[in-house]
Amino acid sequence: MADVVLSQAQYGKAEVRVLYVDRGAQQHEITDLNVSIALAGGLTDTYLTGDNAGVLTTDAQKNTVYAFARKFGVRPVEEFGLRLASHFAGIEPVERAQVRIEQYGWRRIDVDGTPHEHSFERQAGTRVASVIAHADGGSEVVAGVTGLVLLKSSGSEFRGFLVEEFTTLEPTEDRILATAVRAHWRYANQDTDWDASFRGARTALAEAFAATHSRSLQQTLYAMGEAVLAARPEACEVRLSLPNKHHFLVDLAPFGLDNPGAVFFAADRPYGLIEGAVQRAGVPGGDPEHQW
Secondary structure, three states, X not given: OOOOOOOOOOEOOOOEEEEEEEEOOOOEEEEEEEEEEXXXXXXXXXXXXXXXXXXXXXXXXXXXXXXXXXXXXXXXXXXXXXXXXXXXXXXXXOOEEEEEEEEEEEEEEEEOOEEEEEEEEEEEEEEEEEEEEEOOOOEEEEEEEEEEEEEEXXXXXXXXOOOOOOOOOOOEOOOOXXXXXEEEEEEOOOOOOHHHHHHHHHXXXXXXXXXXXXXXXXXXXXXXXXXXXXXOOOEEEEEEEEEEOOEEEOOOHHHOOOOOOOOEEEOOOOOEEEEEXXXXXXXXXXXXXXXX
């Protein structure tokens, strides 16, 4: 059809699972990754006519992940993502390559108070990194954390909100505030200690959540983003997605019992979803093609 065009396209290998074991002399270290690749550029003939001459097979993409893991190691994950994305962006006709990595946390098991040399237990919260590289050599790095569940049993209120005909929520001066943080921060400077930066940003998120007397989850979101930028000068923008994990006080009066803020029902849905970005003033926007 003359009036139809291919407006956008990409392809890649999703969720390549990699467990890397560093077999040190005294103890093992493990790195557990989930790597996804998306390539774009030079795809018109493939989609319109089925000409696969310019297609880098997704199987080759998977194999590259494993080969690079063996040749270069996988830590820190931002560096691993940069190597992969730059490699793929250098293969014609690829014009843009994005690599997304999830790193699942593991910690050493203690046996009789001593860390075991090769046994681990899974930690909560997932470290993430997203790298986009262009054929012209440009690149952008975003790091973050997902599934970071935080809760405070006091120090949160919600009142003074808009009231209209369908409003039933009662204002409160003290409530449980809980969320599962999805946070990403964009780097303006890639000459950084990736691991130290991640640890500092994650700590800043949690400390701001704890220390901020919350009048709304929106206010808490801004405080958390501001804290990351204050703690990590190499970061220039923070995007947060915070579901409000509601906890409702259970009415125990039918059973002749009081409930002075002791027993709650944890509801999983529906939930409020608060999202926003905090950015340094005057800093240029990031790559518009970079999907965080």
